[in-house]
Amino acid sequence: MSGPSGAGKGTLIAGVRRTYPQLEVSISATTRPQRPGERDGVEYHFLSTGDFERRVDDGAFLEHVEYAGNRYGTLRSEIDDRVERNRSVVLEIELAGARAVRRLLPEATSVFIAPPSVEELERRLERRATDSGADIARRIAASRWELDAAGEFDHVIVNADIDEATDELRRVVAHLLGANAPSDGPDRG
Ligand code: 5GP
Secondary structure, eight states, X not given: OBOOTTSOHHHHHHHHHHHOTTSEEOOOEEOSOOOTTOOBTTTBEEOOHHHHHHHHHTTOEEEEEEETTEEEEEEHHHHHHHHHTTOOEEOOOOHHHHXXXXXXXXXXXXXXXXXXXXXXXHHHHHHHOOSOHHHHHXXXXXXXXXXXXXXXXXXXXXXXXXXXXXXXXXXXXXHHHTOOOOOOOGGGO
């Protein structure tokens, strides 16, 4: 799953996992400073630049990138044995990483989460208030490049309304898991 920072990828995944807890999440490594409330080993494996580079040299990453001044990467250890055990695992990564994964794991399904507009994205990043002004500017700059690539993905979900977008993603995941999508209930026909 990819899409600009602030598009709501994390919130959507959390929503879908309430329905499908069997969907596992790949925990990326990053050199970005930990935000308040983030826990090492939960949101990310927080690494020093030196540790990150050592793992690059060891071939520990499936893919890794520099994004908005920090390093991010998917550890093979998060993916390999899950794929072997036939588990479904979601990667929440930016565009260059998504392209690499598509090449390395062609059987993967790619989903792009788009904001309703760049202006709304900017508002969300500011409201989230987790990043500095310079950081937000870098994320907005990256988003323009990312939005242009939406057409490369198997599915595009515009996150204008969080409940609707979560439903859409839930349908994609239900299909992948071979599960039945939850029924809409009798009142909605
Ligand atoms: P944030 O700093 O907001 O947590 O993440 C910034 C961007 O990096 C987001 O678009 C996020 O999806 C992406 N990202 C997080 N982990 C990885 C990763 O392992 N690889 C790649 N390529 N991008 C990642």
